[in-house]
Amino acid sequence: MSDHEPRAAYTELADQEVRSLRVRYCRLRTAGGEPVAELEVLSFQLRFGAVAVAAEGIGGVETQPEFRRQGHMSRLLRQALAGMAQRVDVAFVSNGIEGVYEQFGFVGAVAEGHLVIPVRNVEQAAGDDLGTAVPGIRSGSPADLPAMIRMYNTAHAQRPWTHVRHAGWNRLIPQATWKPGSQTLILQTDGAAAGYAVLEGRAFGDPLGSLTVDELVAENASAARLLLMAIARLCWKRRLSEFTVREPADSHTGRVARHMGCTYQQRFPPSGGMMAAVLNRSSLVRKLEPELLRRATVQQSDKAYDKAFDALRRGDLFPDDKALIRLILGYWSTDDAYVHGMSVPERPGSLHGLVPQRRHPVSTDPLRAPPGSVLEPAPNKAV
Numbered sequence: 001m002s003d004h005e006p007r008a009a010y011t012e013l014a015d016q017e018v019r020s021l022r023v024r025y026c027r028l029r030t031a032g033g034e035p036v037a038e039l040e041v042l043s044f045q046l047r048f049g050a051v052a053v054a055a056e057g058i059g060g061v062e063t064q065p066e067f068r069r070q071g072h073m074s075r076l077l078r079q080a081l082a083g084m085a086q087r088v089d090v091a092f093v094s095n096g097i098e099g100v101y102e103q104f105g106f107v108g109a110v111a112e113g114h115l116v117i118p119v120r121n122v123e124q125a126a127g128d129d130l131g132t133a134v135p136g137i138r139s140g141s142p143a144d145l146p147a148m149i150r151m152y153n154t155a156h157a158q159r160p161w162t163h164v165r166h167a168g169w170n171r172l173i174p175q176a177t178w179k180p181g182s183q184t185l186i187l188q189t190d191g192a193a194a195g196y197a198v199l200e201g202r203a204f205g206d207p208l209g210s211l212t213v214d215e216l217v218a219e220n221a222s223a224a225r226l227l228l229m230a231i232a233r234l235c236w237k238r239r240l241s242e243f244t245v246r247e248p249a250d251s252h253t254g255r256v257a258r259h260m261g262c263t264y265q266q267r268f269p270p271s272g273g274m275m276a277a278v279l280n281r282s283s284l285v286r287k288l289e290p291e292l293l294r295r296a297t298v299q300q301s302d303k304a305y306d307k308a309f310d311a312l313r314r315g316d317l318f319p320d321d322k323a324l325i326r327l328i329l330g331y332w333s334t335d336d337a338y339v340h341g342m343s344v345p346e347r348p349g350s351l352h353g354l355v356p357q358r359r360h361p362v363s364t365d366p367l368r369a370p371p372g373s374v375l376e377p378a379p380n381k382a383v
Helices: 072-085 119-126 142-155 221-238 252-260 281-287 289-295 303-314 321-328 334-339
Strands: 008-018 021-030 035-047 052-063 090-096 107-110 112-118 137-139 183-189 192-199 212-218 242-245 263-267 273-278
Touching (some): 008 072, 021 072, 035 072, 052 072, 112 119, 112 221, 112 252, 137 221, 142 192, 142 212, 183 221, 221 252, 273 321, 281 289, 281 303, 289 303
Parallel strands (some): 212 242
Antiparallel strands (some): 021 035, 090 273, 107 273, 112 242, 112 263, 183 192, 192 212
């Protein structure tokens, strides 16, 4: 900062609640109190499979126009990350800017995927007239949130990169002047909710040329089928030929949709998108040990396992933290790491199942990464 630029003081305002999440506001202000730059740090529990750890995410990053290109945001991010490292072992950015966050230790770590489902395929598979109402479907209300939270946590109990939703969770988009808010459909069977769908809250006046489902969670395949029929009926009424569902291919929804003939589109952005950074490697790996044991199909540790685990914790095995976070979240398989120049050990006895005994094809689905490595997520057994 030059002598001609105003000095900015760093402040944090912690423990604010915003839409059911704890938020910390990190800001830079001039001596006169004028805002320079700010960001939000959100606290949550994130699953790395069957184990959830405390994590924090960065959002709402902005610098006032008159203070841009002066290094303020770099300083703000570094100070915020230093504080985060005192509280948690891993950090995330939900919408990283391409080519920016890498300099702060972040790397693209979560693939972007969704199902594209033709309405005609649903109609043919269901064998029912989409002009008639699907039995058991009703509009949701705040009273349905506890059941929705329970179903979501059950469906994603062993899935990497999902939040653990607490009892007071409510991230649905509220209605505002230009937004109708989230539309929720509930499937009711035998007097209880058996599934739900949350439709994207688009703006009033937007063209009705598409329909996106942010979540579609069902307790079983039959419930998923009925919910997909209800969504297809909405599309039929709007004269839409297909709809998008942001659910993984190995969920109940994904399996039923694939049986109907949907396509699964997935993208692995090399920069930007969903990004992560390891803040404290040794502590993070220790907390993830139960999940790593599960992935390695090891019932209890032995000398060979302990040696390999310590090598992973110290950084002797996969020393690059950016590679580590990609591996444990399923963005990479170990073969991907090899292709990108990482050191991949070749079955030394001391590693005993922690790395593949042979190289597998490059993973195209992070939720179904090839087995054989403690770092590669096992198939989801909860759905």
